[in-house]
Amino acid sequence: MSGKKLENLNVASQETLITPEALKQEMPLSDTAAETVANGRQAIYNIMDGKDHRLFIVVGPCSIHDVEAARDYATRLKKLADEVSDTLLLVMRVYFEKPRTTVGWKGLINDPHLNDTFDIEQGLHIGRRLLLDINEMGLPVATEALDPISPQYLQDSIAWSAIGARTTESQTHREMSSGLSMAIGFKNGTDGSLDVAVNAMKSVSHPHSFLGIDQQGKVAIIRTKGNHYGHVVLRGGGGKPNYDSVNVALCEQALDKAGLRKSIMVDCSHANSNKDPAIQPLVMQDVTHQILEGNQSIQSLMVESHINWGSQSLPDDLADLKYGVSVTDACIDWETTEKAIRDMRDKLKEVLPKRATSA
Numbered sequence: 001m002s003g004k005k006l007e008n009l010n011v012a013s014q015e016t017l018i019t020p021e022a023l024k025q026e027m028p029l030s031d032t033a034a035e036t037v038a039n040g041r042q043a044i045y046n047i048m049d050g051k052d053h054r055l056f057i058v059v060g061p062c063s064i065h066d067v068e069a070a071r072d073y074a075t076r077l078k079k080l081a082d083e084v085s086d087t088l089l090l091v092m093r094v095y096f097e098k099p100r101t102t103v104g105w106k107g108l109i110n111d112p113h114l115n116d117t118f119d120i121e122q123g124l125h126i127g128r129r130l131l132l133d134i135n136e137m138g139l140p141v142a143t144e145a146l147d148p149i150s151p152q153y154l155q156d157s158i159a160w161s162a163i164g165a166r167t168t169e170s171q172t173h174r175e176m177s178s179g180l181s182m183a184i185g186f187k188n189g190t191d192g193s194l195d196v197a198v199n200a201m202k203s204v205s206h207p208h209s210f211l212g213i214d215q216q217g218k219v220a221i222i223r224t225k226g227n228h229y230g231h232v233v234l235r236g237g238g239g240k241p242n243y244d245s246v247n248v249a250l251c252e253q254a255l256d257k258a259g260l261r262k263s264i265m266v267d268c269s270h271a272n273s274n275k276d277p278a279i280q281p282l283v284m285q286d287v288t289h290q291i292l293e294g295n296q297s298i299q300s301l302m303v304e305s306h307i308n309w310g311s312q313s314l315p316d317d318l319a320d321l322k323y324g325v326s327v328t329d330a331c332i333d334w335e336t337t338e339k340a341i342r343d344m345r346d347k348l349k350e351v352l353p354k355r356a357t358s359a
């Protein structure tokens with residue numbers, strides 16, 4: 001046997017993490033919270049199957065960095081969700097894992113103290129506590145499934161998941177999604193390509209076998225049944241939006257050709273807003289107009305919204321952080337969110353119950 005060290009040459013250290021089972025024993029879902037998750041998932045399935053006339057809207061901060069502000073936001077959103085529930089199903093965007101173009105803060109689970117200490121075990125605890133509390137309020141939750149291990153710790157409390165533009169083409173993420181227990185939205189690529197999302201939907205509906213971990217944290221072969229509730233998320237890309245009626249029609253054609261469900265989510269942010277939050281309400285208005293004009297395939301929207309407008313860089317002294325302002329992409333503020341959602345509800349209230357979806 002060679003004495004040469006050949007592995008882990010670039011690994012600085014390794015630590016064993018709490019198991020998914022132990023975290024869930026410490027922080028179990030209450031009956032009320034479990035009901036919120038199950039009802040939220042079923043309502044989304046019903047919308048996608050054309051059995052529920054409502055639109056679902058994934059709305060909330062680009063990322064969660066302050067759990068108190070997230071609870072404040074959830075309390076406001078729950079009130080609004082109840083008010084518009086005859087027309088819109090509001091699901092709170094609770095994103096803990098941020099895919100970065102190059103480097104940057106990777107979210108609350110990876111670095112919960114926002115200071116490069118990467119206390120992932122604490123991040124899982126803080127994240128799970130928040131998910132339980134929001135579900136306890138009766139508000140269903142949406143997140144991005146980025147890390148292939150973390151779902152075993154958190155996905156029992158999630159009603160809808162996204163695969164991001166940077167990972168829709170990744171086999172690992174498609175395999176994982178084929179086993180997730182909720183509807184999954186696949187973003188088009190950052191260059192605007194739709195093919196990657198269409199291919200992801202094909203892949204995810206099939207069973208897969210791959211490496212993962214079980215509830216005891218042991219490496220396992222995971223064998224999945226396939227997920228039949230994949231759908232496309234149009235987020236724009238390559239410097240161009242794709243929420244307009246021409247791009248939506250092209251997307252419908254591509255889905256039709258591939259024999260896939262014609263269920264489209266429009267992401268009002270990212271390349272569809274050129275990352276300018278002021279554009280998001282305009283995208284919402286455009287989508288409303290498309291539905292009034294007879295569109296049948298847009299079943300959901302995504303909106304990046306926080307308590308206060310815009311974004312901030314992480315300051316050297318965290319005491320300088322502004323309350324309720326995103327530390328990743330810029331968001332619309334709460335007043336604008338309420339207004340845009342109420343406008344949408346008022347305009348679609350009579351029309352949606354009469355709409356025959358094509359999904």
Ligand SMILES: O=C[C@H](O)[C@H](O)COP(=O)(O)O
Nearest residue numbers: 098099100101102104328329
């Ligand atoms: O939604 C958030 C960002 O658009 C995404 O995580 C990429 O961020 P970055 O380009 O700032 O790294």
Ligand SMILES: C=C(OP(=O)(O)O)C(=O)O
Nearest residue numbers: 099164165166187235270
């Ligand atoms: C990273 C995100 O979006 P995208 O994958 O579309 O860039 C997001 O929604 O937070």
